[in-house]
Amino acid sequence: MSIKTTGDNMDIEAQKRAAGEAAIEFVEDKGVIGVGTGSTVKYFIDALAKIRHRIDGAVSSSEQSSQLLRAHGIQVLDLNAVGTLAVYVDGADECDPARRLIKGGGGALTREKIIAAVSKKFVCIVDAHKCVGVLGKFPLPVEVIPMARSHVAREIERRGGTPVWRADYVTDNGNWILDVHGLHIADPVALESEWNQITGVVTVGLFAHRPADVVLVGDGRRF
DSSP: OOOOOSOOHHHHHHHHHHHHHHGGGGOOTTSEEEEOOSHHHHHHHHHHHTTGGGOSEEEESSHHHHHHHHHTTOOBOOGGGTOSEEEEEEOOSEEOTTOOEEOOTTSOHHHHHHHHHTEEEEEEEEOGGGBOSSBTSSOEEEEEOGGGHHHHHHHHHHTTOEEEEOTTOOOTTSOEEEEEESOOBSOHHHHHHHHHTSTTEEEESEEOSSOOSEEEETTSOBO
């Protein structure tokens, strides 16, 4: 499949579809698969529906993905009843060469991080413009307890970030999100560790301690 990378919407959508469909090769028969959230994952779910008879069900990172899975006749299971997952497939807002990610543009970062933590293999699917040399151009989502929003924002400002409250948005967990601008994340592991310790933070949308194991890019690359 030949895909141009001029950045127009048709090419980006074609890349998302190609990456989503490519991830099917990692689906194991008679197992439960972890499924993420977002526009690229939607193409993966569409492809997964074609082989739904091969799997026992899915664990989903969001209500949105759960609805899509059920609409395709795929059983959605509670992670507590499943345990360890063989494979988790999800997208990203940014990906660096070490497969460390920024996630949470869609607001599902906490559940995504939980599913990634219990999965033996994390397959990330992206279009080419999500691949960057250094993370931070995309605003870093931080899920916070609502009453701690101002406190967390002050702590982030003290650390050099510019937090913007994602107003009128509530996560599936009932929390709020601060999108942090102006970052150049040279050490994602250290930043993830530090910011996760700010009182009131549920989790930071950095997947550095647990990066992706494989990244499938819609232009045919994988690393």
